[in-house]
Amino acid sequence: MAATLREGRTDYRLRRRALLADVREGRRSRDDVCDAHPDLVRAGRHIGSAVADACPICEGDALTQVSYVFEGKNARSRSGRAVPRESLARQAERHGDLTVYTVEVCTGCHWHHLVESFRLLARGTAVG
Numbered sequence: 218m219a220a221t222l223r224e225g226r227t228d229y230r231l232r233r234r235a236l237l238a239d240v241r242e243g244r245r246s247r248d249d250v251c252d253a254h255p256d257l258v259r260a261g262r263h264i265g266s267a268v269a270d271a272c273p274i275c276e277g278d279a280l281t282q283v284s285y286v287f288e289g290k291n292a293r294s295r296s297g298r299a300v301p302r303e304s305l306a307r308q309a310e311r312h313g314d315l316t317v318y319t320v321e322v323c324t325g326c327h328w329h330h331l332v333e334s335f336r337l338l339a340r341g342t343a344v345g
C-alpha cells in the first residue's frame with residue numbers, strides 16, 4: 218500500500234439529510250435534486266464504487282460513489298478528474314498532493330450529492 222495520509226476531511230452528511238428532508242416534505246421537487254450531469258452518471262456507471270445503502274430517492278440499488286481528484290493547492294480553480302477509488306493512492310504518488318471529492322450518484326434516478334472532501338497527501342506514514 219502506498220504511503221498516503223488523509224487530512225482536513227469535511228463531511229456533507231448534514232447538508233444531505235437537510236436536502237432529503239426538503240424533498241420528503243415537498244419543499245424541493247424530485248426533479249430538482251435528480252439532475253446529475255451525464256458525465257457524473259457515466260462515471261458512476263463505469264468507475265463508481267457500489268454503495269450498500271439504497272438510493273434515498275428511488276430506493277433502488279444503483280447508488281454509487283465517484284471520486285474526483287484535483288491537483289495542486291488551488292483545487293477549486295481547476296477541473297477535477299473522476300478516478301476509481303482504488304487508484305487514489307497511486308494518483309497521489311504520481312501527481313503529488315490531491316484534493317478528493319467523493320460524490321454519490323444514483324445511475325437509476327440521477328440523484329447526486331457531495332459526500333465528503335479531504336486532502337490526500339502523498340507523503341506520510343501509511344494509514345489503513
Ligand SMILES: [Zn+2]
Nearest residue numbers: 272275323326
Ligand atoms: Zn435513485
